[in-house]
Amino acid sequence: MRDTPARLxxxxxLLQTPREWPGSELAERLQVSPRTIRRDIDRLRDLGYPVEATKGAVGGYRLVAGAAMPPLLLDDEEAVAIAVGLRAGAGHAIEGVDEASVRALAKLEQVLPSRLRHRVSTLQNATIPLTRGDGATVDPHTLTAIAATVTGRERLRFGYRSGDGTETKRQVEPYRLVSTGRRWYLVAYDLGREDWRTFRVDRVSEPFATGARFTARELPTGGDAAEFFSHSMSRNQPEHTLDVSFEAPADFVAARLPDYLGAPEPTGPGTCRLRTRSQDSLEWVALRLALVDCEFTVHGPASLSxxxxxxxxxxxxAGS
Incomplete structure (x- = not known):
């Protein structure tokens, strides 16, 4: 292999696989001499890749963790697997899959060859994910389009459907994506309203990057998108003080409730009680309590009872 960049x-x-490579095996794989391999290893080190060498009869080379993340080189199967996994997590707002995952998906799909992009779409379309059904699904293409404009500080146009079904066209300066574990939201400056807004991403349609760049504005809360989102939601939704006792151990109940509701406190060998505050709708809270799958008593609020x-x-x- 005479092309030095291609060989590197x-x-x-090869070095990014989790194993140690003897120099002789690398030379055989790349069809060069062991001396050329040593020079190429030095070149990689000069480029900032932390390649470690061990001596001895079974010694060799391996890539170790360094101070910075080097570019990953993926084969076709690896790229498809990662893209499908990120799409599945992003599309169903699975807890723990946050904006960083969506940015990674946006970068990966940007460079995927068309043949691999087609394989990703085909595989996802042929798969029915088993989800909890407790959150609105989001088109991954919508998420990645928004994430790209957030990263590139590029104005975004899209159609938006409000809670009462009203359809509007919006042009915004996107600031951050926020995941609550159940839904995705976009925090952005709405140019038409001349004010900051939060948008449910599952209600966004036809996102279009305009190409117009902008200088990021400072949020009213001082730059914390999560704080701004929480403040925005608190203005729009009433908060309930929940007080519920369960005829089941605390760990059993905690495993069946969203983390953001907090942990129930044990009140006996097989009982516990949850005292927390929530801005979820009463319908949603009632559903979550029923899904715990044990006897429970609501002490408050009366509206929930x-x-x-x-x-x-x-x-x-319905069952009679």
Whole structure:
């Protein structure tokens, strides 16, 4: 292999596998001499790749963790697997899959060859994910389009459907994507309203990067998108003080409730009680409590008790 840049890329790809490579095996793989391999290793080190060498009969080379993340070289199967995994997590707002994952997906899809992009789409379209059904799904293409404009500080146009079904066209300066574990939101400066807004991403349609760059504005909260989002939500939704006791151990209940509700406190060998605050709707809270799959008693608020009574009667009628 006479092309030095191509050979270095192939060498780097081999070294990124989790094993130690003897110099003789690398030379055989790349069809060069062991001396050329040693020179190529020095070149990689000069470029900032931390290649470690061990001596002895079974010694060799391996890439170790350094101060910075080097560019990853993926084969076709690896690229498809990562893209499908990131798409699945992003599309269903799985807890722990945050904006960084969406940015990674946006970068990966930007450089995927068309043949691999087609394989990713085909595989995802043929797969039905088993999700909890407790959050709105999001088109991964919408997420990656938004993430790209956030990173590039590029104005974004899109259609938006409000909670009451009203359709509008928006042009914004996107600031950050925020994941709550159930839904994705975009924090952005709305140029038409001349004010900051939060948008549910599952209600966004036809996102289009305009190409117009902008200088990022400072948020009213001082630059913390999560704080601004929380403040924005608190203005729009009432907060409930929940007080619920369960006929089940605390760890059993905690495993079946969202983390943001907090941990229930044990009250006995097989009982616990949850006291927390939530801005979720009563319908949502009632559903989550029912999914815990144990006996429970609502001590407050009264509106939640009333709703559960009404829901129980409706379910009883439906099953009779």
């Amino acid at each position: 890329l192939n060498l780097l790809s 009333d709703y559960l009574t009404e829901l129980g009667a409706r379910l009883t009628r």
